[in-house]
Amino acid sequence: MSHRSFRWSALLALLALLFSLPFLALIGLAVQAEQTVWGHLWQTVMPGYLFNSLHLALLVGLGTLLLGVGSGWLVAMYDFPGRRWFEWALLLPLAYPGYIVAMVYMELLDYAGPVQRTLRGWFGWKTPRDYWFPEVASVGGAGVMLTLVLYPYVYLLARTAFQQQAGVLLEASRMLGRSRRSSFWRVGLPLARPAIIVGVSLVLMETLADFGTVQLFAVQTFTTGIYHTWFGTNNPSGAAQLALSLLACVVLLVALERHSRKLQKSQSRNLVVRPFPRRVPARPKQWLAVLACLAPLSLGFLLPSAMLLMWTWQSFARVHLDAFAEDALHSLLLAAFAAGCAVLLGLFLSYGLRLKTQRSLRWVVRLVSLGYAIPGPVVALGVLLPFSWLDREWLNPQLEAWLGWKATYLLSGTVLVLLFAYLVRFLSLAFGTVEAGLNGITPGMDEASRMLGRNSRQTLREIHLPLLRRSILTASLLVFVDVMKELPATLMLRPFNFGTLATRAFGYAAEERLQQASLWCLTIVAFGLVPLVLTNWKMRSASERATAPPSHRLSPVADPAES
Amino acid sequence: MIRCESLFKSYGAVQAVQGVNFEVASQEFIAILGPSGCGKSTLLRLVAGLEEPDAGHLYLRGQEISGPRQLVPPENRRFGMVFQDFALFPHMSVSANIAYGLSGARSEKQARVQELLTLVGLPHLADKMPHMISGGEQQRIAVARALAPRPQLILMDEPFSNLDYQLRVQLRRDIRRILKQEGVAALLVTHDQTEAITFSDRVFLMYAGELVQTGVPEVVYRHPKNLWAASFVGEANFLEVSHASGSPETSLGPLGASGVGSLARRLMVRPEEIRLEVPSRAEDARAVVREVEFSGPVKVVEIEMKDGQRLSVHTSPQSNWNPGEGVTPVLDRYLLFDASGTLLESPTGAAG
Numbered sequence: 001m002s003h004r005s006f007r008w009s010a011l012l013a014l015l016a017l018l019f020s021l022p023f024l025a026l027i028g029l030a031v032q033a034e035q036t037v038w039g040h041l042w043q044t045v046m047p048g049y050l051f052n053s054l055h056l057a058l059l060v061g062l063g064t065l066l067l068g069v070g071s072g073w074l075v076a077m078y079d080f081p082g083r084r085w086f087e088w089a090l091l092l093p094l095a096y097p098g099y100i101v102a103m104v105y106m107e108l109l110d111y112a113g114p115v116q117r118t119l120r121g122w123f124g125w126k127t128p129r130d131y132w133f134p135e136v137a138s139v140g141g142a143g144v145m146l147t148l149v150l151y152p153y154v155y156l157l158a159r160t161a162f163q164q165q166a167g168v169l170l171e172a173s174r175m176l177g178r179s180r181r182s183s184f185w186r187v188g189l190p191l192a193r194p195a196i197i198v199g200v201s202l203v204l205m206e207t208l209a210d211f212g213t214v215q216l217f218a219v220q221t222f223t224t225g226i227y228h229t230w231f232g233t234n235n236p237s238g239a240a241q242l243a244l245s246l247l248a249c250v251v252l253l254v255a256l257e258r259h260s261r262k263l264q265k266s267q268s269r270n271l272v273v274r275p276f277p278r279r280v281p282a283r284p285k286q287w288l289a290v291l292a293c294l295a296p297l298s299l300g301f302l303l304p305s306a307m308l309l310m311w312t313w314q315s316f317a318r319v320h321l322d323a324f325a326e327d328a329l330h331s332l333l334l335a336a337f338a339a340g341c342a343v344l345l346g347l348f349l350s351y352g353l354r355l356k357t358q359r360s361l362r363w364v365v366r367l368v369s370l371g372y373a374i375p376g377p378v379v380a381l382g383v384l385l386p387f388s389w390l391d392r393e394w395l396n397p398q399l400e401a402w403l404g405w406k407a408t409y410l411l412s413g414t415v416l417v418l419l420f421a422y423l424v425r426f427l428s429l430a431f432g433t434v435e436a437g438l439n440g441i442t443p444g445m446d447e448a449s450r451m452l453g454r455n456s457r458q459t460l461r462e463i464h465l466p467l468l469r470r471s472i473l474t475a476s477l478l479v480f481v482d483v484m485k486e487l488p489a490t491l492m493l494r495p496f497n498f499g500t501l502a503t504r505a506f507g508y509a510a511e512e513r514l515q516q517a518s519l520w521c522l523t524i525v526a527f528g529l530v531p532l533v534l535t536n537w538k539m540r541s542a543s544e545r546a547t548a549p550p551s552h553r554l555s556p557v558a559d560p561a562e563s
Numbered sequence: 564m565i566r567c568e569s570l571f572k573s574y575g576a577v578q579a580v581q582g583v584n585f586e587v588a589s590q591e592f593i594a595i596l597g598p599s600g601c602g603k604s605t606l607l608r609l610v611a612g613l614e615e616p617d618a619g620h621l622y623l624r625g626q627e628i629s630g631p632r633q634l635v636p637p638e639n640r641r642f643g644m645v646f647q648d649f650a651l652f653p654h655m656s657v658s659a660n661i662a663y664g665l666s667g668a669r670s671e672k673q674a675r676v677q678e679l680l681t682l683v684g685l686p687h688l689a690d691k692m693p694h695m696i697s698g699g700e701q702q703r704i705a706v707a708r709a710l711a712p713r714p715q716l717i718l719m720d721e722p723f724s725n726l727d728y729q730l731r732v733q734l735r736r737d738i739r740r741i742l743k744q745e746g747v748a749a750l751l752v753t754h755d756q757t758e759a760i761t762f763s764d765r766v767f768l769m770y771a772g773e774l775v776q777t778g779v780p781e782v783v784y785r786h787p788k789n790l791w792a793a794s795f796v797g798e799a800n801f802l803e804v805s806h807a808s809g810s811p812e813t814s815l816g817p818l819g820a821s822g823v824g825s826l827a828r829r830l831m832v833r834p835e836e837i838r839l840e841v842p843s844r845a846e847d848a849r850a851v852v853r854e855v856e857f858s859g860p861v862k863v864v865e866i867e868m869k870d871g872q873r874l875s876v877h878t879s880p881q882s883n884w885n886p887g888e889g890v891t892p893v894l895d896r897y898l899l900f901d902a903s904g905t906l907l908e909s910p911t912g913a914a915g
């Protein structure tokens with residue numbers, strides 16, 4: 001082994017250790033805890049968490065399946081007024097984090113909210129006992145909220161699958177005497193099944209990872225459970241055990257997703273992608289299709305946006321603009337810094353992978369690429385544990401001895417730990433994007449550049465960086481936006497009295513002062529729109545063929561360990 | 564069996580099919596031949612019912628299946644179709660693919676699937692999945708699947724273009740035999756003239772959305788209707804015809820005079836219709852040999868005439884011409900075209 005490759009390996013090993021630290025800490029804590037903690041959990045809260053989480057997952061899974069596959073099929077197969085616009089607009093709800101939609105509907109549909117007030121006015125009801133109204137703050141309510149913001153995952157994957165691979169096969173089916181409907185059930189749907197399963201498993205990962213919505217609606221799930229066990233009952237080992245149980249579910253989902261992606265790849269081989277002639281249904285049916293597409297779009301995007309705009313307008317005079325400026329600055333700085341670090345590390349990892357293909361290295365990459373699936377509270381807990389231990393056992397005594405400082409918690413009490421948590425969660429995103437870009441640069445280009453008299457550094461500067469610019473930009477943007485939206489890890493790890501857009505908005509909402517939070521919410525959503533607009537632009541410029549992922553979850557995160 | 568009357572189809576500004584008329588008899592094999600973008604695939608898809616025509620009629624045994632008031636959907640036309648990429652359903656086994664278009668009792672289906680697998684010579688692949696078998700095998704299975712519901716007409720869209728050369732020739736022969744055996748009519752779309760000529764009973768030559776010429780391959784080859792047809796089907800040499808001296812002549816000398824000679828502007832001659840002779844005297848040579856290329860069954864000799872025009876000549880592989888040698892080309896047969904590029908009913912005479 002040469003010196004250089006040894007250096008690479010050493011650095012990568014270090015990185016691996018760093019990124020596995022949170023999980024090792026979780027496992028360590030969970031194992032070391034007394035048996036009674038586990039038993040106690042099972043006797044008290046665990047069945048409730050498990051039931052609620054599964055119940056929620058079932059609701060959201062079915063809901064997104066229905067909305068996503070239905071709208072995907074309509075847009076892919078039929079022509080109706082506004083179809084081209086819906087094709088993209090149906091993705092818009094992705095800009096909303098679940099907790100913001102939840103806040104809006106909470107405000108709208110609450111007992112004191114405008115909807116119930118109006119109904120009471122109309123029918124002359126006086127008390128809550130006079131009528132029945134669905135309770136928003138329930139498992140069902142949370143299920144609806146998450147369905148509204150998560151269905152685009154299923155929609156996009158299903159639509160692409162219907163459009164791209166089934167087209168010619170549906171024609172073949174019809175030539176063999178099957179009607180449109182029969183072709184959908186016998187060929188279209190079975191072929192899109194892997195893509196749909198990928199979509200639904202991504203939705204389920206997001207559902208299990210959701211913290212804001214369920215916390216707001218006071219639904220006890222794993223994520224809120226971790227939070228309460230840790231902060232409420234100050235029981236880190238209990239929290240760690242909950243976190244590990246949740247992790248196990250997530251790993252199952254990841255396995256399902258990867259398997260389906262592979263299946264999808266093997267099925268779509270050597271089929272020519274040809275645009276499929278869309279059918280123009282009769283007028284009334286066209287309007288039904290418009291309605292079917294408009295419903296999820298309005299509920300998941302148009303209505304909440306209108307409400308937020310209105311509330312921002314109404315409350316603008318009362319908003320603490322200096323507080324907003326401070327929170328926005330915090331969010332921007334954190335997001336920018338995290339994006340920069342993630343891209344640098346992503347570049348480093350993908351180059352390491354290009355230069356060396358050892359098994360150990362692939363293991364590191366796989367570990368990193370798992371990060372995106374791990375719920376925020378789990379990451380937060382896993383990150384905080386080792387850092388606070390370091391502070392307590394090592395750094396604080398040292399500082400006290402040397403400088404006379406007392407109990408500073410230099411590592412665990414500052415934004416450092418927050419940044420690290422962001423990296424654990426979002427590095428895979430930067431890595432996947434950069435790697436996809438790097439894969440476009442063939443070894444032949446490197447060799448040609450070297451043969452034409454450039455050394456490796458010049459090749460990097462003159463060939464690789466210009467070619468990678470786009471993916472580097474995309475990667476930083478995606479990380480940036482996701483950090484802006486991130487709630488639970490920020491909530492759990494932020495330094496004392498340090499607010500971001502997300503935490504402040506959530507804080508307002510928890511105090512039922514939502515209208516004041518609307519400026520914060522609006523800003524987060526505006527940033528969330530950026531990748532979608534980018535997607536739209538890409539889709540138009542590179543024709544329909546390139547369905548660029550509007551969210552990292554939709555682009556297959558590279559799993560080089562399998563290649 | 565199937566008749567098509569002034570069929571039109573456009574995509575925005577692009578006129579893909581412009582007033583096409585034709586008729587196909589039972590068990591007849593037709594090749595629609597044309598360059599890419601000429602509208603031949605669109606024509607096939609209109610017949611299939613996968614596209615709706617803007618105007619025109621289609622009749623199947625006298626029954627209208629496509630017209631302004633009547634549009635039978637593809638599934639009710641009962642035509643078989645073989646796609647360019649075969650379009651086998653990747654989630655079904657080979658036998659499930661073949662059985663897909665069949666209805667009726669399980670045992671009947673099974674029997675038909677077996678029969679077809681035997682017909683295409685692949686009975687051992689019944690339980691394989693499509694991605695596990697080779698391109699040529701996929702092709703045969705696609706044909707078997709299209710034939711399974713016993714269609715009267717089978718449509719094929721560039722079915723051989725995804726295969727390599729040797730396989731293509733072999734499969735073309737096999738599939739022609741299989742289709743003849745099943746007694747179906749076939750409509751094959753291709754841009755490959757060899758494929759069209761060897762596969763079909765009649766060729767429909769298509770250019771810019773219109774049928775330029777239809778006929779038996781040999782007739783299309785020997786009597787192309789215009790200059791484009793002459794150059795698209797087979798290899799063609801062209802010479803300018805001048806009337807400077809009062810009678811038509813080319814750089815090879817005066818043409819045998821006839822009634823239409825005065826209208827002639829271009830002369831077309833196939834490479835195999837030119838003989839090369841050694842001039843009796845060196846100064847009588849009308850052309851010089853420039854390049855000689857041996858290509859197996861023929862030797863291709865390129866000659867240049869005094870005015871710089873070049874001709875490609877097929878000679879026997881045993882001939883022995885060398886670059887720089889003077890030769891006298893003799894035309895065994897040629898065709899004349901008028902100023903608009905249309906074939907003149909000319910005598911097939913000798914010149915030079």
